Amino acid sequence: MDISVKRLTPSASHEIGGHACRQDPEDLGNVSSMKGSIRISEIFGPTVQGEGPLIGRPTVFVRTGGCDYRCRWCDTLYAVLPEFREDWALMTPAAILTEVERLSGSTPVLVSLSGGNPAIQPLAPLIEQGNKKGHTFALETQGSVPQSWFAALDWLMLSPKPPSSGMDTDWQALDECVRAAAGGPHCALKVVVFDEDDYAYARLVARRYTDVPIYLQVGNPAPLVTHAGPGHVEADIAALMQRFRWLVDKVAADRWFQATALPQLHVLAWGNRRGV
Amino acid sequence: MDISVKRLTPSASHEIGGHACRQDPEDLGNVSSMKGSIRISEIFGPTVQGEGPLIGRPTVFVRTGGCDYRCRWCDTLYAVLPEFREDWALMTPAAILTEVERLSGSTPVLVSLSGGNPAIQPLAPLIEQGNKKGHTFALETQGSVPQSWFAALDWLMLSPKPPSSGMDTDWQALDECVRAAAGGPHCALKVVVFDEDDYAYARLVARRYTDVPIYLQVGNPAPLVTHAGPGHVEADIAALMQRFRWLVDKVAADRWFQATALPQLHVLAWGNRRGV
Numbered sequence: 001m002d003i004s005v006k007r008l009t010p011s012a013s014h015e016i017g018g019h020a021c022r023q024d025p026e027d028l029g030n031v032s033s034m035k036g037s038i039r040i041s042e043i044f045g046p047t048v049q050g051e052g053p054l055i056g057r058p059t060v061f062v063r064t065g066g067c068d069y070r071c072r073w074c075d076t077l078y079a080v081l082p083e084f085r086e087d088w089a090l091m092t093p094a095a096i097l098t099e100v101e102r103l104s105g106s107t108p109v110l111v112s113l114s115g116g117n118p119a120i121q122p123l124a125p126l127i128e129q130g131n132k133k134g135h136t137f138a139l140e141t142q143g144s145v146p147q148s149w150f151a152a153l154d155w156l157m158l159s160p161k162p163p164s165s166g167m168d169t170d171w172q173a174l175d176e177c178v179r180a181a182a183g184g185p186h187c188a189l190k191v192v193v194f195d196e197d198d199y200a201y202a203r204l205v206a207r208r209y210t211d212v213p214i215y216l217q218v219g220n221p222a223p224l225v226t227h228a229g230p231g232h233v234e235a236d237i238a239a240l241m242q243r244f245r246w247l248v249d250k251v252a253a254d255r256w257f258q259a260t261a262l263p264q265l266h267v268l269a270w271g272n273r274r275g276v
Numbered sequence: 277m278d279i280s281v282k283r284l285t286p287s288a289s290h291e292i293g294g295h296a297c298r299q300d301p302e303d304l305g306n307v308s309s310m311k312g313s314i315r316i317s318e319i320f321g322p323t324v325q326g327e328g329p330l331i332g333r334p335t336v337f338v339r340t341g342g343c344d345y346r347c348r349w350c351d352t353l354y355a356v357l358p359e360f361r362e363d364w365a366l367m368t369p370a371a372i373l374t375e376v377e378r379l380s381g382s383t384p385v386l387v388s389l390s391g392g393n394p395a396i397q398p399l400a401p402l403i404e405q406g407n408k409k410g411h412t413f414a415l416e417t418q419g420s421v422p423q424s425w426f427a428a429l430d431w432l433m434l435s436p437k438p439p440s441s442g443m444d445t446d447w448q449a450l451d452e453c454v455r456a457a458a459g460g461p462h463c464a465l466k467v468v469v470f471d472e473d474d475y476a477y478a479r480l481v482a483r484r485y486t487d488v489p490i491y492l493q494v495g496n497p498a499p500l501v502t503h504a505g506p507g508h509v510e511a512d513i514a515a516l517m518q519r520f521r522w523l524v525d526k527v528a529a530d531r532w533f534q535a536t537a538l539p540q541l542h543v544l545a546w547g548n549r550r551g552v
Contacts, residue, residue: 046528048537055331056491056538058527107531215332237513241545248545251334252322255383261324262332268544269517269524 037090038121041065041079043099044275049112050266052157052215053188054138059110060100062126067116069142071165073194075220075272079116093126097133108134110154117141119177124149140190142167146176151184158212159190160205162198164219171208178209187212194219194243199250206259216251218244218263220272235271240264313366314397317341317355319375320551325388326542328433328491329464330414335386336376340399343392344420347441349470351496351548355392369402373409384410386430393417395453400425416466418443422452427460434488435466436481438474440495447484454485463488470495470519475526482535492527494520494539496548511547516540 045060065088067080078084091099100111111130113123119141127137127149138155150156158177161167181187189209191202193216206214218240244263251259270276321336341364343356354360367375376387387406389399395417403413403425414431426432434453437443457463465485467478469492482490494516520539527535546552 046531046533048524048527056536058524058533058535058537104533105531107533109531109533244545248324248334251324255322255381255385257322257334257380257383257385259334260332261334262541263544265538268539269520 036122036125037092038096038123038126039065040089040091040096041076041084041087041116042275043096043103045103046109047276048265049110049138050264050269051217051262052140052190053186053213053260054110054112054155055262055265057110059112059138060103061112061114062096062100062118064113064115064118064121064123066120068120068144069117069161069165069167071161071167073164073192073219076114076116078274079114093129096126097130097135100130100135101133108136110136110138113137113139115141117145119143119145119147119150123147124152127152141177143174143177144170146173146180148180150177150180153181153185156181156185156187157190158187159192162191162193162201164194164198165192178212189214190217191215192217192219193247199247202259203254203256206256214259216247216259216261218247218261220264220267235267237268240267312398312401313368314372314399314402315341316365316367316372317352317360317363317392318551319372319379321379322385323552324541325386325414326540326545327493327538328416328466329462329489329536330386330388330431331538331541333386335388335414336379337388337390338372338376338394338402340389340391340394340397342396344396345393345418345437345441345443347437347443349440349468349495352390352392354550355390369405372402373406373411376406376411377409384412386412386414389413389415391417393421395419395421395423395426399423400428403428417453419450419453420446422449422456424456426453426456429457429461432457432461432463433466434463435468438467438469438477440470440474441468454488465490466493467491468493468495469523475523478535479530479532482532490535492523492535492537494523494537496540496543511543513544516543 041063043060043062046058049055049057049059063079065079065085074080078087100109118139130137136154138157139153140157140159143158143160158174160169160174178187189205189212191205191214193199193202202214202216220235220240240263244261247261251261266276317339319336319338322334325331325333325335339355341355341361350356354363394415406413412430414433415429416433416435419434419436434450436445436450454463465481465488467481467490469475469478478490478492496511496516516539520537523537527537542552
């Protein structure tokens with residue numbers, strides 16, 4: 001597996017302080033959809049999914065470039081910020097599948113569509129062509145841009161962003177994402193929890209979508225890249241697990257037995273490295 | 277959560293060396309079934325499940341005492357060896373449920389039936405009475421003693437023991453366990469993997485039960501108690517995660533994309549402690 005690490009070199013124009021400004025998804029989406037191609041930040045694997053209901057499951061990651069959010073603690077800024085755009089490739093669905101199959105040895109595999117926000121890319125043809133070759137698809141998005149083609153996925157992971165992210169939730173858009181998955185893919189919610197406010201937000205999310213299983217994910221206090229520049233390659237495992245124990249105690253005390261609490265497995269195993 | 281640690285004081289008559297001898301499950305089972313009561317080692321929680329398909333799920337553990345196996349690396353010898361029998365309580369299903377509900381605040385909860393080997397206990401009335409109160413039940417067993425009441429479970433985790441355990445697999449019994457779950461509970465296989473031989477065994481298990489999802493669990497090289505006496509309270513996280521990376525590399529190289537590879541979450545979070 002490629003574990004090379006790229007450092008973030010932030011430009012002044014994109015430094016974020018305080019409440020982040022949201023990007024217009026239409027601007028980001030049209031660039032690629034005009035050409036029928038998909039903006040790709042990286043394709044890597046096989047490795048295992050590190051988060052949510054598919055934790056531990058072998059997968060090839062297809063990470064798209066571009067995002068309508070600017071989360072304070074984003075750990076994949078190299079797939080978000082426009083100054084990394086020259087690192088992104090415009091690829092056709094066929095070219096993406098060729099790379100997936102090179103990595104999987106042409107064996108059908110779970111493809112994890114991540115970002116950035118993959119929902120702003122025109123992914124329907126990729127899913128359709130991939131399904132024909134036996135691949136299955138999981139997509140993770142913050143749920144800000146609903147798409148009818150979500151119904152063609154095997155898994156839709158909706159990860160609305162809590163207060164610590166600095167982003168506001170568009171509840172109507174999130175509602176539409178949940179509806180887009182009805183009768184189609186397995187749908188799950190995932191909320192990153194750093195603190196009490198995030199935990200309260202997760203409770204709110206769970207009350208709004210009682211039929212959708214929810215995963216609470218311990219926030220990573222030391223990501224690879226930060227808005228202020230390079231972060232820590234070595235993960236602070238002790239701090240992560242301390243926060244995990246706190247989260248389990250909260251869930252237990254509140255008798256919130258429908259939630260699932262998990263750390264990021266890939267961070268425990270490989271630290272804050274790319275490509276794993 | 278109770279994290280008190282009991283030390284193993286092995287008696288000479290039960291020290292195990294080389295290939296372990298198996299205990300007769302009938303002998304162990306009849307003692308409790310005669311009284312209609314269940315031999316209990318410990319009841320604790322709520323905490324989260326640390327293994328397999330329910331990893332991260334809040335649960336109350338009901339650990340039974342007594343086992344027909346003597347695995348070399350068993351990490352719950354206090355629920356296995358007869359010299360701990362005086363620590364075990366004979367409890368009625370009603371008494372067990374009272375304790376579960378004290379811990380859960382009377383909120384319906386996932387009850388994890390573990391051991392020892394819980395399959396040698398008369399658990400059908402407990403499951404039936406618990407279901408009426410809204411509780412769900414997951415049972416984990418090595419699959420050496422099939423029971424018709426497995427069909428009443430919500431989850432049946434079959435954990436046949438690999439070569440490193442020193443135990444032989446009774447394939448016919450395991451077949452019957454899988455059949456007992458047909459049409460009833462979710463069924464999953466879990467195989468502990470320490471080394472290449474264990475990995476080859478897991479591949480064999482997967483080929484025999486192609487319809488049952490399989491979870492590969494990284495062996496814990498430093499359990500709390502060992503057959504030779506006290507082990508390590510502090511888990512060797514670095515060694516665990518090194519073995520996990522090795523396991524992921526194996527799965528990826530073999531394109532074994534149906535398997536799920538996981539460490540023991542509770543060991544990462546709490547070390548080799550009891551009651552978590």
